[in-house]
Amino acid sequence: MGHLRSHRNKLFFLMFGGAIGIILLVVGGYQLVEFSDSVGFCGRLCHTVMYPEYTTYQASPHSRVKCAECHVGSGADYLVRSKVSGVPLIFSTIFNSYHRPIPTPVENLRPAPETCEQCHRPEKFSGDLVRVHISYQQDENNTRKVDTRVLPVGGGGLDAAQGIHWHIAARVWYLALDEQLQDIAWVGVEEQGGELTEYLDPKKAAEVTPERLKNEKRLMDCIDCHNRATHIFRSPNDLIDAALSQGMIDSSLPFIKREGLKALDPPNSSLAEAVAKIEAIKDFYRTSYPQVSKEKKAAIDRAVEQLKEVARLTTFPEMKVTWKSYLSNAGHQESPGCLRCHGKLTATSGPQKGTPVGINCESCHYFELRIPK
Ligand code: HEC
Ligand code: HEC
Ligand code: HEC
Numbered sequence: 237m238g239h240l241r242s243h244r245n246k247l248f249f250l251m252f253g254g255a256i257g258i259i260l261l262v263v264g265g266y267q268l269v270e271f272s273d274s275v276g277f278c279g280r281l282c283h284t285v286m287y288p289e290y291t292t293y294q295a296s297p298h299s300r301v302k303c304a305e306c307h308v309g310s311g312a313d314y315l316v317r318s319k320v321s322g323v324p325l326i327f328s329t330i331f332n333s334y335h336r337p338i339p340t341p342v343e344n345l346r347p348a349p350e351t352c353e354q355c356h357r358p359e360k361f362s363g364d365l366v367r368v369h370i371s372y373q374q375d376e377n378n379t380r381k382v383d384t385r386v387l388p389v390g391g392g393g394l395d396a397a398q399g400i401h402w403h404i405a406a407r408v409w410y411l412a413l414d415e416q417l418q419d420i421a422w423v424g425v426e427e428q429g430g431e432l433t434e435y436l437d438p439k440k441a442a443e444v445t446p447e448r449l450k451n452e453k454r455l456m457d458c459i460d461c462h463n464r465a466t467h468i469f470r471s472p473n474d475l476i477d478a479a480l481s482q483g484m485i486d487s488s489l490p491f492i493k494r495e496g497l498k499a500l501d502p503p504n505s506s507l508a509e510a511v512a513k514i515e516a517i518k519d520f521y522r523t524s525y526p527q528v529s530k531e532k533k534a535a536i537d538r539a540v541e542q543l544k545e546v547a548r549l550t551t552f553p554e555m556k557v558t559w560k561s562y563l564s565n566a567g568h569q570e571s572p573g574c575l576r577c578h579g580k581l582t583a584t585s586g587p588q589k590g591t592p593v594g595i596n597c598e599s600c601h602y603f604e605l606r607i608p609k
């Protein structure tokens with residue numbers, strides 16, 4: 237099953253090549269090869285299958301990075317291989333035999349040094365990063381709440397590495413017991429002298445066999461945390477908060493947060509259904525707030541248009557994808573994320589022996605700033 241799945245995944249992710257790619261290769265025109273690697277090919281030609289990924293990608297920090305730069309990387313052998321292995325995919329697309337949603341983790345993403353690290357330099361020290369979360373309550377005033385965290389991203393070369401990006405300066409191996417890589421039972425950190433400091437989940441000790449360690453352990457890289465680097469499936473709650481804080485939705489409209497959320501969460505069975513519910517917000521103002529409905533007509537119309545954009549970014553019934561389908565590992569609120577190891581594993585060797593991997597909140601996000609109104 238695991239093998240089968242990984243095989244099928246391979247077909248998906250090298251898809252921008254596909255059967256057409258091989259024809260193009262035979263034709264041999266360089267420009268045509270470029271085309272088959274292009275974002276348009278990937279996102280639009282495989283419209284239904286990758287529609288959710290394409291849509292969220294367009295709204296992500298990587299919207300100008302081509303699909304192939306993360307999914308294929310550069311280099312002739314990968315290019316040729318990807319186009320060849322993409323062939324059977326066309327058939328599975330035609331016969332609708334692919335999975336919904338597409339399963340992750342993607343097994344054949346090129347190693348991060350050949351993709352992410354072409355642009356990002358892990359040895360560069362990033363220092364501390366301030367993250368300001370602005371959220372709105374569902375009351376009449378859409379009461380605003382500001383919550384600020386400072387994340388010591390750190391980084392730097394191995395000798396000096398510290399903070400959150402220490403994991404990639406160091407060589408951190410791990411063993412997960414499940415395909416989703418959520419149930420991490422063992423970690424081994426290569427020290428500079430070459431010896432391994434090991435950490436173990438005491439409850440899972442019996443399942444961590446030397447055999448499994450030898451065959452299944454993985455070296456931690458960017459994607460183990462940033463699995464949602466670019467296909468960020470944000471919830472309606474998050475997206476409405478963002479639109480309110482950016483002034484795209486007027487926060488003086490009574491109950492706009494509540495009404496917007498009501499239209500979009502739980503997920504609708506089609507985009508048309510979502511749009512109809514959003515349009516009905518105009519009626520809500522006409523009946524419940526006639527004065528506002530007249531005086532702030534332009535603001536209401538604009539809010540309705542913005543909410544339709546939120547609907548577009550959250551409604552993917554064809555692929556059975558919602559904002560809960562793919563959870564980010566770069567935190568611990570929605571999925572275990574950092575807590576797959578922190579607070580769960582205990583050192584079984586080295587100077588730390590007997591102590592758990594740190595769970596001290598302050599070591600990962602250390603204080604709350606006061607933001608002036
Ligand atoms: C910045 C790098 C990057 C770019 C650019 C990128 N992807 Fe991805 N993609 C990823 C990562 C990372 C994953 C998740 C891997 C995992 O969880 O195993 C992923 C996963 C996917 C998945 C699997 C389903 C999912 O949501 O995890 C699909 C389908 C996909 N990408 C298609 C595309 C398409 C189509 C494009 C271009 C429109 C694209 N990708 C551009 C990095 C990228
Ligand atoms: C072709 C260049 C390129 C590649 C490849 C690339 N990135 Fe990026 N990445 C960028 C750029 C440019 C930005 C900044 C976008 C901005 O701020 O407008 C960025 C931003 C980010 C951010 C910060 C996002 C935020 O919310 O501020 C993260 C995290 C990130 N990239 C991770 C990754 C990971 C993980 C991969 C590999 C799967 C990857 N990147 C591959 C160019 C790239
Ligand atoms: C242990 C988990 C982890 C690993 C591994 C990891 N990161 Fe991060 N990274 C984070 C967290 C957490 C942040 C804080 C911001 C956030 O939540 O996105 C961050 C922030 C970033 C940022 C934004 C920094 C800034 O100053 O704006 C970039 C870019 C980034 N990471 C790229 C990478 C790349 C490239 C790799 C692989 C070489 C990588 N990260 C590996 C957890 C990780």
Ligand code: HEC
Nearest residue numbers: 398399400402410461566567573574576577593594599600
């Ligand atoms: C695969 C297991 C694993 C995962 C997942 C993981 N860590 Fe770690 N982390 C470790 C280990 C092991 C250490 C070293 C032992 C210690 O510091 O307790 C460590 C150390 C750290 C440190 C201290 C580094 C230093 O020395 O300055 C920070 C900060 C940290 N992790 C943050 C995070 C964050 C944030 C995430 C999630 C985005 C995360 N970790 C996910 C295993 C993990």
Ligand code: HEC
Nearest residue numbers: 367369383385566567568569574578594595596597600601
């Ligand atoms: C191993 C590192 C780590 C530890 C330990 C940790 N956190 Fe976090 N936490 C994170 C990261 C990374 C995020 C994502 C932050 C972001 O992207 O803004 C996060 C996010 C959060 C958020 C959500 C922020 C938001 O508004 O979305 C809360 C609340 C939180 N942490 C509370 C705690 C508390 C309380 C503790 C101590 C019991 C704790 N955390 C321990 C790494 C850690």
